[in-house]
Amino acid sequence: MCGLAGWVDFARDVTGQRDVLSDMTETMICRGPDAGGMWFDQHAALGHRRLSIIDLDGGRQPMTAEEDGRELACLTYTGEVYNFEELRRELESRGHRFRTRSDTEVVLRGYLEWGEDLVSRLNGMYAFALWDVRKQELLLIRDRMGVKPLFYFPLPEGVVFGSEPKAILAHPAVPRRVDASGLREVLEMVKTPEHGVFAGLHEVRPGQLVRVGRQGLSKRQYWSLEAREHTDDLDTTVGTVRELLEDIVSRQIVADVPLGSLLSGGLDSSVITALAAKGLSARGEGPVRSFSVDFADHGAGFVEDPVRGTSDAPFVRDLVKHVGADHREIIIDSKELADPQLRASVLRALDLPPAYWGDMWPSLYRLFQAVRGESTVALSGESADEVFGGYRWFFDQEAVQAQTFPWLTSATGKYFDGKSLFDPGLMQKLDMPGFLRDSYAQAIGETPRLVGESAQNRRMREMSYVNLTRFVQTLLDRKDRMSMAVGLEVRVPFCDHRLVEYVFNTPWEMKSFDGREKSLLRAATADLLPQSIVERVKSPYPTTQDPAYEQALRDSLAAVVDDSGSPVLPLLDAAEVKRLLATPVGAMSAQYERSGLEMALGLNSWLSSYDITLDI
Template sequence: MCGIAGWVAYGRDLEAERERVERMTATMRLRGPDDGGVWIGGPAALGHRRLAVIDVGGGRQPMTSPDGQVVLSYSGEIYNFQELREQLRSHGHQFRTRSDTEVVLAAYLQWPEDFAARLNGMYAFAVWDARSQQLLLVRDRLGIKPLYYYPTADGLLFGSEPKAILANPLAEAVIDGDGLCELLTFAKMPGHATFRGMYEVRPGEIVHLRRGGLSRAAYWNLQAREHTADAAATATAVRELLEDVVARQLVSDVALGTLLSGGLDSSAITALAQRSLVSSRGEPVRSFTVDFTGYTENFTTDAFRATPDAPYAAECSRALGTDHRTVVLDSAQLVRPEVRRAVLRARDLPYGAGEMDISLHLLFRAVREHSTVVLSGEAADEVFGGYPWFHDSAAVNAGTFPWMAALGGSSSGGFVSPELTARLDLDGYAAQHYRDAVAEVPRLPGESAAQRRAREVCYLHLTRFVPILLDRKDRMSMATGLEVRVPFCDHRLVDYVFNVPWSIKSADGREKSLLRAAVADMLPASVAQRRKAPYPSTTDPAYARALAGQATTLLDAPAELIHVDAVRELLRRPPDAMTRAERVRLEAALALWTWVREYDVRVES
């Protein structure tokens, strides 16, 4: 896994701008701590920072074709690279390394029109073809790996993260009304990058830059297909797909593990990984769980969490025989200002996950001491229907994103200026975004209204909710030099399950019925039947007290951005009386104000 950056400026020789290119590339150092390089040729410059996972001694980048005319800067993993390499050898290609990077480069040379459609993996990369003076920016089908671009008068800038682009003086850190709406509503609009003038390569998309201009083309979209298999055959097909997906994603030349919460999703991935590793290498998988000091011992149920993770993770590990570690975090770690700042710098944007972002960052940092690669159960809820609101008819039929109906649509929560909120028309923005998303949903002739709505809800989660979680996972992991793989985002699995009728996905009347049917035989019954529990959050009052202390900086914020009076009123109360909802919203406001200052953002709403 790596970080990439680059610049194309037609009519210029960017060798004169090497220092700026190197500065852009250096911002990706945390994503790629093992190596780095810059290639410049006339109007094109490509930079690369490497986290070595496959062919540690080879695969340096940017990588050039044998004739030097095509250059690749690549981030990600191609899980079918070994099969592709054999196909390419049959076409006469010779390989100097064992890396998947070289396979991607050869695939472009052999199949320039459809090479991306042949890739199975998580990736984001840039190809410069000097023969046609063309740049291609390519992103994987689900958007697991990030890639941004910023058109300029004579070309564009690009990078794995906005910070790479903002390191070039041509890019300005400006946020307008649309950008603020994007930050304050809990839905990801594909292609938007919050900063004015900056864009994301959409999942499953190729961006072409030529002298004549820029164009975009999708090479993959979710498609509606008739599903004819019964429940038993469908569960068998899902099991076979998962076995293949996990086996592919265990390919690594460095230490590998799994994230194990003790829930159905992560336990299924861990069980499959354990079987595969014991069979192929004769060794157990390493598994990791996060916990907080006193959390399990003093656990109390709430609307979302019926049980703590650690006991179930330990039970699952014992049953499977994994090499297990529990990472215990305390409030002293969570409240460090330098950690909060590192999280903000990792994300580049003030998304308001607050303490959960911080704990995830600390978890990944601890895991990195033992493993370079881990597999995660992320996205199973979106693929298989795991959230409570999937089964709440009011949320499903609310005429907006179901999670917004269930959780509330804005992260501002009264701590962002009410004048700003009213001027932005967040409700109108979210409503238009929702209508645009529903209009994209593929249809199947003959579907009933209920079937059509079930398909819409699944599509909304896969295209507007999953990207938020994947971005969070990518930024927090890559900031620690850890590669997190997400088997449930394999496009073959997603495409198959997307077309399974809701009656099969919810056959036992519970969340993720289909996944449970496919994997329950591998897991302890208590784990297989456990009710979904979200990622844990500390309940230590010391954290709320520390947050209240840090939030006093909001009292100096401009009134046109932060609702200072509301913050002041909250801070007058004992911190221990702060509700979790208030804490989350306060953290969102604190992140916004800190981001505006640290990134020197100009707000033009």
């Protein structure tokens, strides 16, 4: 896993601007601490930072392909292609010769053989920039589910690109400006495809190819979810899900570095850990390494709340014993999560205010930091809820019928509302309800339709679509930024496009055939798990219940208010901030109040640290 950066400018010779490319590439050193490289053509500059996972000695980048001493193309690439060995054999049969064992070279040679149609053959998580020397053309390509990030900023005669906004912001032609549309993206728990928050910044959409040539910039969607008739019966469907999962995990446990699994004791992570243990055992390897996170005294002092009904710790222990995992529990002190240096590290990793989920950002950072001390690659159960229908809003009729994003309905929306401390006049000017209506209408308008589908299945297909294209992207971003900030590669087997396509087209009555969440996943994997986990109800990633954390947030906000130079002050409702600070900790909905606190603090740090011009 790596970080990439670069730009194309057809109006000038860029070969003399090594300092600019170096500055851009060095912002990606967290994503690629093992090696770096730069490559130049007259109108193209490509940079790379490498985290070595496959072929530790041979996969250096940017990587070029030559013929008769002439360079044909150059690739800067991040990610993993899990079917690279099959593709390599096919390319060798077509006469290609390889210098390395890396999947990077397979992607490069695959482009020479199939052109941009190569993308339809790739199975994996990836983002890359490829400069075709012969055509003088740049391709920017992102994987189907958007596991790996890729951004770009159009220039009058080219484009600047990078794995993260910070790489692009390091280019002198890119302003640090945020307009009203960008602020709306920050304040609402909605991620608009292709919107990069900073003015003029775009994100390559999952499954999209962006082409930049002398004639300008064009985009092509090479993959998207499609509606297809599901003809398999229930038993066949359950069997197919199991076969897909076994194949997916067997591919994703391949690495030339230590590999582990993130384990919460929930169904999703337990399935992945159990399958990894099975796959490693079949290869004569193992035991599987697993890692869990908890807060000091949480296991003994856990209190049920509206989101989390049970503590993770007992279920983690059950799975560890069941599969014989080599397990490490990582304990986090809640008070540390408010530490200014830790929160600054999170902000630098994200390039945006780390508002929603609050303490989950720094706790994930600390978890991944600890995992990185023992493993370079980790498997995660991320996105199973979106694929199989695991969230409570899939079963809440108010949320199902609401004409808005289901995670923003009354049943759950208060946990994702970070606007409670902001000035009503600003909210009216931004027209957040109108923004939500437009965003939701856009998502529903994209949802593929199946002729003859029942009204219930049509509605549940829409629910699945908005979760798979809007909500899961926020989780994948969080996972990617926090893991890559410490040089850890996290793989997400449930994002394999074959599984996503198959389950997306499975009727809702099959997905919930036993009346519970994730019925198909449970039925397909129950034999791998202890009964306690098979029967466990969905419980999200843990959040601290320690009131000391909220008190630390309040103290930080009080300091912001006392500093007349705090850039967030003009955006806040002073009376509401005063009311909150005067209210005893725990007197109101802690999670709700914390969302507002987190947003105000995060936005203040972001505006200040990134020297942003707010143009609203």
